[in-house]
Amino acid sequence: MNRTKGAIRMRARALIHVAVFLSVGALATSALAASADDFKMALAKAEAANKQAADIKNQWTTTGQAIAAAKKAADAGKFDEAVAHAQQAEALANGSVAQAKEQEKLWPDAVIR
Numbered sequence: 519m520n521r522t523k524g525a526i527r528m529r530a531r532a533l534i535h536v537a538v539f540l541s542v543g544a545l546a547t548s549a550l551a552a553s554a555d556d557f558k559m560a561l562a563k564a565e566a567a568n569k570q571a572a573d574i575k576n577q578w579t580t581t582g583q584a585i586a587a588a589k590k591a592a593d594a595g596k597f598d599e600a601v602a603h604a605q606q607a608e609a610l611a612n613g614s615v616a617q618a619k620e621q622e623k624l625w626p627d628a629v630i631r
Contacts, residue, residue: 526621526624526627526628529620529624530617530621533613533616533617533620534613534617551597551598552597552598552600552601553597554592554597556597556601557588557592557597557600557601557604560588560600560601560604560605560608561585561588561589561592561600561604563604563605563608564581564584564585564588564604564605564607564608564611565585567607567608567611567612567615568581568582568585568607568611570611570615571611571614571615571618574615574618574619575618576614576615576617576618577611577614578610578611578613578614580610581607581610581611581614582607584603584604584606584607584610585603585604585607587603588600588601588602588603588604588607591603
């Protein structure tokens with residue numbers, strides 16, 4: 519089955535939309551007051567997912583920005599905001615991993631023969 523470039527782009531866009539959707543959902547679930555421990559747990563998950571993306575050499579730059587924003591918010595004592603940023607970073611990192619895995623399977627179809 520030969521996929522066109524347009525189909526590959528559509529899948530990549532869909533992955534990005536899923537990552538954004540998950541990050542918005544993460545922001546909505548952090549409505550309860552978060553603690554420093556909540557932040558540490560969320561940051562650990564985000565950093566683990568980001569490390570996985572780094573290991574397969576497919577980190578999105580926005581993930582690092584979200585992690586930095588999470589740390590900055592935590593330093594200011596805004597743990598609700600920090601947890602939300604950390605959850606967003608985790609969703610972005612997971613999206614980059616999913617994209618890499620999908621592209622690994624699809625790239626042969628994009629090669630001109």
